[in-house]
Amino acid sequence: MEIGLIQGFILALSPINLLYAFLGCLLGTLVGVLPGLGPAATMAILLPVTSYLSPTPAIIMLAGIYYGAMYGGSTTSILLNVPGEAASVPTCIDGFQMAKKGRAGEALFIAAVGSFIAGTAGILLLSFLAPVLAIFSLRFGPPEYCSLAVFSLLAIASFTGRSLMRGVVMSLVGMLLALVGLDPLSAQTRLVFGFPPLYAGLDLVPVLMGLFGIAEIFTALRHGTHQISQSKLGKMIPRGKELRKGLVASLKGTVVGLFGWLPGMMGSVAAFISYDLAKRTSREPEQYGLGSIEGVAAPEAANNSAATTGFIPLMALGVPTAPVYAILLSALLIYGLPTGPMLFEQHADIAWTIIASMYIGNAILVILNLPLIGLWAKITLVPYRILGPCVLAIVVVGGYSLRNSMFDVWVTVAFGLVGYLMRKYEWPVAPLIIGMILGPLLERNLRAALQMSDGSPTILIERPISAVLLGMTVCIIFVSRWLLRSARIIEEKAC
Amino acid sequence: MDRAVLGIMALLGIWDGIRLLGVKTFVPEPLGPGLYLLAASSLLLLALAIESIPQLLGTARGKPVQRTPASGSLTVYRNPVLQAWLGLIFYTVLLEFVGYLLATLLFVVLSVWIFGERRLGWVAVSGGTMTLCFYLIFKKLAAIPLP
Numbered sequence: 001m002e003i004g005l006i007q008g009f010i011l012a013l014s015p016i017n018l019l020y021a022f023l024g025c026l027l028g029t030l031v032g033v034l035p036g037l038g039p040a041a042t043m044a045i046l047l048p049v050t051s052y053l054s055p056t057p058a059i060i061m062l063a064g065i066y067y068g069a070m071y072g073g074s075t076t077s078i079l080l081n082v083p084g085e086a087a088s089v090p091t092c093i094d095g096f097q098m099a100k101k102g103r104a105g106e107a108l109f110i111a112a113v114g115s116f117i118a119g120t121a122g123i124l125l126l127s128f129l130a131p132v133l134a135i136f137s138l139r140f141g142p143p144e145y146c147s148l149a150v151f152s153l154l155a156i157a158s159f160t161g162r163s164l165m166r167g168v169v170m171s172l173v174g175m176l177l178a179l180v181g182l183d184p185l186s187a188q189t190r191l192v193f194g195f196p197p198l199y200a201g202l203d204l205v206p207v208l209m210g211l212f213g214i215a216e217i218f219t220a221l222r223h224g225t226h227q228i229s230q231s232k233l234g235k236m237i238p239r240g241k242e243l244r245k246g247l248v249a250s251l252k253g254t255v256v257g258l259f260g261w262l263p264g265m266m267g268s269v270a271a272f273i274s275y276d277l278a279k280r281t282s283r284e285p286e287q288y289g290l291g292s293i294e295g296v297a298a299p300e301a302a303n304n305s306a307a308t309t310g311f312i313p314l315m316a317l318g319v320p321t322a323p324v325y326a327i328l329l330s331a332l333l334i335y336g337l338p339t340g341p342m343l344f345e346q347h348a349d350i351a352w353t354i355i356a357s358m359y360i361g362n363a364i365l366v367i368l369n370l371p372l373i374g375l376w377a378k379i380t381l382v383p384y385r386i387l388g389p390c391v392l393a394i395v396v397v398g399g400y401s402l403r404n405s406m407f408d409v410w411v412t413v414a415f416g417l418v419g420y421l422m423r424k425y426e427w428p429v430a431p432l433i434i435g436m437i438l439g440p441l442l443e444r445n446l447r448a449a450l451q452m453s454d455g456s457p458t459i460l461i462e463r464p465i466s467a468v469l470l471g472m473t474v475c476i477i478f479v480s481r482w483l484l485r486s487a488r489i490i491e492e493k494a495c
Numbered sequence: 496m497d498r499a500v501l502g503i504m505a506l507l508g509i510w511d512g513i514r515l516l517g518v519k520t521f522v523p524e525p526l527g528p529g530l531y532l533l534a535a536s537s538l539l540l541l542a543l544a545i546e547s548i549p550q551l552l553g554t555a556r557g558k559p560v561q562r563t564p565a566s567g568s569l570t571v572y573r574n575p576v577l578q579a580w581l582g583l584i585f586y587t588v589l590l591e592f593v594g595y596l597l598a599t600l601l602f603v604v605l606s607v608w609i610f611g612e613r614r615l616g617w618v619a620v621s622g623g624t625m626t627l628c629f630y631l632i633f634k635k636l637a638a639i640p641l642p
Contacts, residue, residue, distance in 0.1 A: 165546035169501065172539040176508050179535070183528035188518055190532055191511055214583070218576045221610065389606030390625060392583060393599055396590075397633055400642045406591060409642065413583050420576065425497045439535075447526050455525030 005127055008352030012360055017057055021357045024061035025364045028068020033076055033376045034387065038086075039069035041216045043327045044208040045391065047334075048398040055335040056350050060357045062331055063311070066324050067119060067358070070267060070307045071365045074111040074300050075376050078104055087267035087303035090275040094288060094295030101291050105236040105373065110243075110293055111300040112369040114250030118301035119362040121254045122308030126315075127355055129261065133316035134341040140317075142448035143460050147469035149442035152319050153434060154473050155264030158480035160428040167431045170422075174435020175442070177202055185447065197407040204330050204436055206399045206411040211429055212323070213395040214416025217388050219423050236373070242293050249278045249294035253301030260306025261313055263321040264480060266430075267303035274302035308358060315343055315351060319441075323433045330437075501543055508536025578609045590642040598642075600626040 011017065031042040043062050050058035073088035078095035091111065098107040140148070157167025180191045181201025192198045238246055256274035259265050278298035279288045288295045311328075313319045318340030320326040332339050343351050369376070399412035422429055453459035461467050515529025586602035604622035612618050634641055 163546065165542055169539065169542045169546055172535060172542060173501065173504065175535050176504065176532075176539065179508075179532055185524075186518070186528050188515055188528045190515065190528060191508065193507075193511075218579060221579060222576050383612075385607055385610035385612045386621060386625075388579075388610045389603050389622075392579070392606060393603055393625070393629055396583070396586060397629070397641060401640055404640055406587070406642060409587050409590070413580075413587055416583065417580055420580075421497065427497065443531055447524060447531070450525040 004131070004348055004352040005356060007349060008354075008356035009359075011056070011349060011353040012060070012356035017060055017353065017357060018360070020053070020057035020061040021064050021361045022364055024064020025068040025361050025368055027061075028065035028070075029072035029365065029368055029376065030068075031065065032069035032072020032074075032088075038212065038216060039066045040208075040323045040327060041212040041391075042069070043324060044205070044212045045394055045398055047205050047208070047327060047331060048401045050331065051334050051402070055332075055337060056353050058335070059328065059331055059350070059354050060361075062328055063354060063358060064361045064364075066328075067304065067307045067361065068365060068368075070304050071112065071115050071369050072376065073303075074115070074296075075108065075373070078107045078111065078296070087271045087299075087306075089268065090271045090299035091296055093275070094290070094292045097289070097291035098293070098296065102234040103291065105234045106238040106242065106293065107296045108373045109236050109370065110238060110246035110250070110297045112366055112373075114246065114253065114297040114301040115304040115369075116362060116366045117247075117250050118254040118257055118305035119308050119365070120359070121258060122260070122305035123355065123358045123362065125258055125261070125309055126312055126358070130312045130316045130351075130355070131344055133312060134344040137317050137341045140465065141463070142445040142452060143463045143466040144469065146442055146445040146449050147460055147466040147473075148317065148319060149438045149445065151469045151473045151476070152263040152313075152321065153431070153438055153442070155262070155476045155480070156321065156434045157428075157431045158477050159264035159266065159269050160430045164477065164481070166426075167428050170428055170431040171435040174432040174437075175439030177207070177432070178436045178439035179443075184444075197405075202411060202436075203402060203408060204326075205334075205402055206408040207415050207436065208323070208327055208330065208433065209395050209398055210412040210415025210417075211419035211422075211433065213391060213398075214412065215419025215423060215429075217391050218416065218420040220384060221388060222420075222424075236370075238293060246293040246297040249282075249297035250301040252278050252281065253298035254305045256298075257302035257305025257307075258309055260309035261311075261321070263313065263319070264476060265306060266310070266322045267306040270302040270306035271299035274298045308362075311355075311358075314339075315354075316341065318343075320434060320437055323430050326433045326437045498543060498547055502540065505536045505540040505543065508532055508539065512536055575609055579606065582606055582609060595641040596626065596630060599629060 012021070027042065027046075028039060031039055043065050046062070046065070050061060053061075070087060073083060074091050074095065076082045077088040077091040078099050081092050081096040083089045083092055095107045095111070098104060153171045154168070157171045158164055160167050176191065178201075180198055182189055182199060189199060237243070253271075253274040256277060257267075257270045260267065260270055275295060275298055278294050279285050282288065282292075282294055284292065310321055310325055313321050314325045314328060318329070318338075320329045329339055332343070337343060337350065338346055395412060395416075396409055399409040400406065402408055419429060422432075449459055450457065459466075460470060512529050512531075512533030515527070515532060518527075518529060582602060582605050585605075586598055589598040589601065592598075600622060603625050604618055607618050607621050612621070630641075
């Protein structure tokens with residue numbers, strides 16, 4: 001591992017990789033700052049563009065956009081009481097209160113520092129756990145992968161949205177969408193209904209661009225533009241007791257976020273849980289909701305460490321646990337790179353370069369965020385009537401450029417409306433995406449497992465790892481209901 | 496209506512799955528393409544039914560049904576989202592007939608108007624500027640194929 005990481009640093013510090021790490025962090029922070037455009041939308045939009053780069057800088061840039069957006073999301077939460085993305089919602093509660101009291105600078109400082117600490121811890125865990133998990137997963141056969149897919153799908157369905165059944169419905173819809181086209185084993189057409197362009201199936205990238213790129217712009221258009229806050233930044237660095245409280249809360253948030261590698265434990269979930277935990281363990285819980293620095297530090301640290309540890313199942317097992325990782329997985333597939341344990345086996349240089357670049361990107365983000373806080377605050381003045389048409393035009397080009405196909409553009413436009421309606425009628429989007437990604441994995445391995453056992457499904461229980469995963473699936477449903485109940489109480493107090 | 500659409504999707508999956516049950520594959524397998532599709536579609540229908548139970552029970556008891564508040568008119572004139580989506584469709588159709596530059600110029604100008612800019616001069620300037628920037632960046636700088 002040590003040799004791999006050192007080699008990774010050598011490659012990550014090359015000028016081209018440094019440039020793309022910087023670009024990714026810059027774009028990510030910008031995206032995080034701008035309400036109405038999330039990291040998933042930006043990554044989906046840029047995915048076709050990055051396909052013209054070589055794989056390592058492309059993945060470095062896309063990863064940078066994601067954890068950069070986690071940093072940037074705190075800016076609008078604190079200054080405007082508008083979360084840049086879902087994981088920044090708890091930050092609004094105390095962050096905006098601090099801004100109203102003229103302490104916006106301190107809030108932004110502790111958010112950036114806490115994010116750096118948490119991000120570093122997350123990447124350290126990634127460095128140690130991902131290769132170990134990759135080696136362990138070499139023992140996985142078709143039954144284990146099938147159970148892992150079921151566990152991941154149900155975990156995500158459990159943690160997203162308010163209703164488990166809605167999450168399950170969307171997961172199944174995603175699985176059905178993945179079935180459109182030719183069955184790879186028997187070459188039979190499924191859900192094509194005689195429409196020739198569907199023989200090749202639905203490409204994931206246009207679906208992603210529509211569901212995230214177009215749908216988020218439509219949703220922002222429906223809600224209208226926001227009033228710009230006139231909060232003063234005040235002094236930047238908290239002192240003495242305030243600084244100590246903030247750092248301790250950051251550590252608590254970091255620990256919660258380190259579980260971000262578990263399916264379903266997305267940044268937003270970790271942020272809510274850490275806010276609740278920090279409040280329960282605080283000496284001044286009555287200050288929460290009134291401008292407590294701990295209420296800013298804990299969720300921001302949690303969402304950053306969850307953002308980095310979320311790479312573990314992606315790189316070690318090839319299983320994305322949130323839509324942003326699904327987009328990164330798509331990027332790996334576009335380049336023909338193996339996912340899961342084979343990534344460390346056959347392309348260790350790429351895997352370790354990506355991990356090393358995350359250490360570098362984390363440092364870049366502190367440099368970008370701390371001195372430039374004032375500038376990021378001004379970026380929020382970009383009018384949506386300029387940003388919205390830009391994004392829509394870029395999405396159309398992106399949809400076409402993948403396969404030079406106008407059909408993909410139509411798919412993007414159609415799923416733009418689908419994504420908008422899903423948000424309007426409160427159907428969760430994440431399970432649909434994960435269903436599209438994991439559905440083929442589930443089908444392929446289920447069919448292989450049943451062939452191994454001559455049609456007996458008990459093979460899924462007889463194999464110990466598979467049985468444990470199925471047991472965890474049942475547990476995760478109950479655990480998620482309990483955790484989300486706490487999160488819902490906090491969310492009712494949020495912006 | 497959302498549940499109806501999902502229900503139709505599930506029924507189409509069941510129909511196609513039944514069609515495929517009769518198809519013989521090269522290598523016999525316990526779970527063929529048809530059975531898997533049938534199972535997934537049936538599960539979807541079942542999940543949809545379970546998800547709808549609380550609402551159906553509420554309706555049966557005479558309780559007010561909790562719906563997402565309707566926002567935005569269905570008439571194009573008053574619904575900016577519908578306008579933007581129709582604008583996208585218009586753009587996609589136009590791309591195949593008049594080429595990228597002209598189609599993008601028309602679309603961007605229309606979009607800037609839909610998104611709220613009412614100063615005609617700014618609409619024209621920002622539309623033209625954005626179109627030119629896109630063309631230069633995509634075609635000349637990044638060499639990305641354009642429709």
